[in-house]
Amino acid sequence: MKKIRITLVGGGTGLSVLARGLRKYPVDISAIVSVADDGGSTGIIRDQIDMPAPGDIRNVMTALSDVETKLENLFAYRFKKEALGGHALGNLMLAAMYDMTGDFAVAVKELSKILNVKGTVIPSTNISPKLAARMEDNSIIVGESYIPEVKQKIEEVYLIPNDTVATPEAIEAIEKSDVIVFGPGSLYTSIIPNLIPEGMKEAIGKAPGIKVYVSNIMTQIGETVGYSAADHLDAINTHMGQNVIDFIILNEEDIKGRISDYYNRNDMTAVESDRDRLGEMGATVITDHRLVEIDGEGAVRHDNKVLAEIIYDIALKEISTLQYKK
Template sequence: MTKDNREHKKAVVIGGGTGLSTILRGLKVVSSLDLTAIVTVGDDGGSSGILREELKMPPPGDIRNVLVALAEKEPLLQSLFQHRFQHGDQLSGHSLGNLLIAGMKEITGDFVTAVKALSRVLAVRGTVLPAANQSIKLTAHMDDGSIVSGESNIPKANKRIERLKLEPPDIEALPEALQAIEEADIVLIGPGSLYTSIIPNLLVPGIQTALKETSADIIYIANVMTQPGETDNYDVKDHIDAIYRHVSFPLFQKAIVNTGLIPPEVVERYKLEGASPVTYQPNSLADKHIEVIEDTLYQMNNYVRHDAQRLKEIVLHCLYGHGYRK
């Protein structure tokens, strides 16, 4: 962990999927940050979907990924928690981490208590909270008038999404999540799947109210690539417009966007999968009074991913006003 003499600040990160895990890996090493991750509970596919239905619990998959990202001894735990059984009629397809969360939930009798207990066992750096203590069902209203239910079904419909709704509509946010937002110095939203990881958190009534009332800077971290079936041909403004259709107030003070050029051969490879770079058009957010921070934010292994180190530097600059150079 990075040791520093800066005053302690409180950061809340809201989202789900690999994007949330990436930014948390960068921020967890900063000793002056008190981190809280608020994680979506709308997943209904794969191992998470099966456990959700059979055990009547919130889906554990996104929570599992965040616990691994924030764990002190991450490499070994990642292999253990992310291991998926390949054999057995009942076990095949399940990740060991999901089963451990499910088992802890049965031992403690409560999903949130189970997450807290596993956080202690794993020496997690920060606090991990589901957006709610129960599963939510996502329903997408498409631009052709059709309605698609279920998080895993929404991208498969391959239609333009106009509006997302939660069931039940009166779902209650965790008091700890609301308190974290209220006390935060900075709130980071994204990166992650726009309609299935980001917006569902914002539709929880208490969370939206807390975001409206907090004095924290609220910053949007834009995706680097579009997601097939969700954000086809979206640029940064399209992402933020979609979020603003679902909240009742101007949410963001800043947006962090990638303006680094992705190599053409990589763009072509992603094009075969139906994805493309998320572009930013200069001054396109001026009417929303959002300060835009532009930089090269991606790195490549087999896939294009956010650069956790670069994002960390930008976030610290937003908090402390120094230590970041383009």
């Protein structure tokens, strides 16, 4: 019996949260992860070793790992700054495996075996690219961590070198997917960087799988302040060169009175649902009153269990002829 194949596309904490929720379902998970991060421990390692960014890869591997809790915690352990520069042990292990193999995709694959990862974690590209952005005033900002600091509207992002090629494993995962999920995560610095390596646009555009975009709950300082759900989708379609999203999962509940004042102080608001524009772009809206989780301090996030349930339901309903393993 064939399992449903779901490919997740993104980076940051959003992708690992979704992966953790989906691993409980009878699906084959592939995760295509951005490797253009240049902040924190990852940035230090990239400065010292010319390798793709390990941080987001590490987070997704941890989320999909099926090992004893102590080993999982060890992989995620971060040293204090005065000891080993604040590096996460998992980042150092990925750097060591890369140094041993000379191939980042192979390093991820080998370390995944050690951690008994339930799924396939795939770097979007096998080199160490830099992310650059052209801003509203046509200035160019280079470096993923620097882009949001400018706090200008982003017109487009691209990779340096501009002939950066997608990994063959990423292309294959897209081509074989029943469902492709973009997000949740930072629009310009986590999601779109996966779409722009050579070969990805074409593969996504031709892929027969259902394409789902998980909209962020809140706008993001330095990237999407003032953006509606349709604005997020328009940015993806613009970088893709075509409308590609079949479904968009978003929150339509009023959460204003329950969230931290931090959001208001930073001009971050709940992403508004504009169904008419979304419909014009070919996207069907899916929502659920349980989608948003707000903690005691008013911090907002997706409920990963509810989000995974929605995605799995979409797969079951839309792939009516697919046999799946219960």
